[in-house]
Amino acid sequence: MRMAHEGTFETLDGETLFYRYWPAESTGWRGAIVLFHRGHEHSGRVAHLVEELDLPEFAFFAWDARGHGRSAGVRGDSPSVARSVEDIQAFVDHIGAKHGVATENIAVVGQSLSAVLLAAWAHDYAPRVRAMVLAAPAFRVKLYVPWARPLLRLLHRVRGNFFVTSYVKARFLTHDALRIASFESDALITRSISVRVLLGLCDLAKRIVADAEAITVATQVLISGCDWVVDASPQHDFYERLGALTKERHVFEGFYHDTLGEKDRQPALNQVRSFLLKVYDASPERPSLCDADRRGFTRREADALARPLAKLSWRGLCWGAVGWVLKVGSQLSHGIRLGAATGFDSGSSLDYVCRNEAQGATALGRWVDRLYLDSIGWRGIRQRKRNVQSLLQETIDRVRQQGLPVRIVDIAAGSGRYVLDALDGCSPPETVELRDYSDASVAAARALIRQRGFEAFTSVLKADAFDVGGLSARKGRFTIGVVSGLYELYADNDQVRRSLHGLTAAIEPGGYLIYTGQPWHPQLQLIARALTSHRQGRPWIMRRRTQAELDQLIGAAGFLKISERIDEWGMFTVSLARRISMGARAQAASWPVQRLGVGS
16 A cells, blocks of 8 residues: 655645645656546545555556645635636646656546646647547536526626535445445535636536537546546547547446546456556657648638638628627727728737727727727736736846856737836836837837836837848847747748747757747637638738647757747747757657658
8 A cells, every 4th residue: 555645735826725746666767647536626535546456566646636635725616717727737746846746747537627727738739648538528517407507607797606516426426335435424525616626627527528629648538438427529529629649438338427436446457557567668749730821620620710701691791790780889989090001910010909908989999999908808818918028027047146147039029018017017128129020119118118218228229020141140149139029920831930940049058948839719700700810911820739738849949948828718828948959959859759640
């Protein structure tokens, strides 16, 4: 019987979470398995898997999720499901820092709610874990009350957050009498769940199932054939869309929801054990996504968005009406008028969105402008700005702790507002160079610099972010590079590679790169059919770049990602990577990459 040790770690927002860990018993250590419990439960409820999986050469870890068991937080609650996904990343980071386990040597196993969170983590953060096992993922919870979800949404809007008690009895989770009795007597079981988490889980699951092709982690899905708690159909949809090269699906007839805690669970455990040994025995592999701009599902999606609609078709008429509404709105709202004039993706337009001050000719115009500024896409943009600023401040501290000079370059700075805002209250850096191709942005940046009194260390240069020669000429000049909101606007990976090549030359080894991505967006149709780009007023067609694709491009350029942040809707990521030496670059690229076929 392995002896469990106990520990705690701190989340990004300062909560202290509890976990158990079991060191490997065998001298031939192979890696770590991280276990994630069901909703309502805690790490003690999955501790039996440490022995039953019979993997003595692996260390095991299991946490008490925020608001559960012995961890901090309001019982059954979380600030958001995005925060809970972020907690997973914090836990994996802690395991690496405290216990010396590289992410590449970790596999994760989750049940029910935690399986959804793990799938979202794999989608949004693109971690380089070895494998993922999802048992009875709660992609759609069975709510037996008619119209339960819309009623809960209405009540949540009216009352704010509140709690509902789970209707699920232990006898509907498992046939195992001992686990039924222990569930009913366990004082650490959290009987209620917040509506915020319940509804957030519903929205998160829809997004992840629909976009499962973006997930490339080797994945095993276990489905209980007699599940009273969650529907099986979305689990099958998820598996069939999954983009992993290595994937398995197993259905266990007669099993209740607690797949890995059923009475006769050995067949399921055998499948988990076999899968984990298989992926650890083989060389890790992942699909090459560096040419996803030419083939792959995001290319097909962008091509479909670019296809013109027949004007007299139902969809053509609907989007024509939306365009007419925006045209009328541009007469009232300053933000819509600016977007129509300069492109809704222009630096001027995004700077206006980040200022978030509604303007219009009349009270009606200001109201329309407020509706415009409060759209989900622009809320995500403002959260991205905050994430860039906080990550830049942290990176400045990192560089100073390493005894290096703080020399910053932003290759597509726009007005430079987010960089200059991040410098407020900080000790002045040695140099800041803001670059942008737009005369209007360059003028705005110079005005802001004068306003802040930063002329002594900040310069502005009109330059093309894709001009490799211009950046390469600054060889080793900078310790921090920033590229925010640029690569999302360009579908062509060759352009991104050119830009990154220049950044690789301009940033000295050991320096850092802050870069943004957009792995998902809920308004792609609206953007493509009704909004115009800064490029000669053409339709703004987005080709999403998944986080896995973006990180591969960054890695190929000689940077190693070390952290990431994302908004609560899963739209915009902000990541930090370190410029590595050629030797470390070869080691980081040691995972084999398999190219996708032309028809992929």
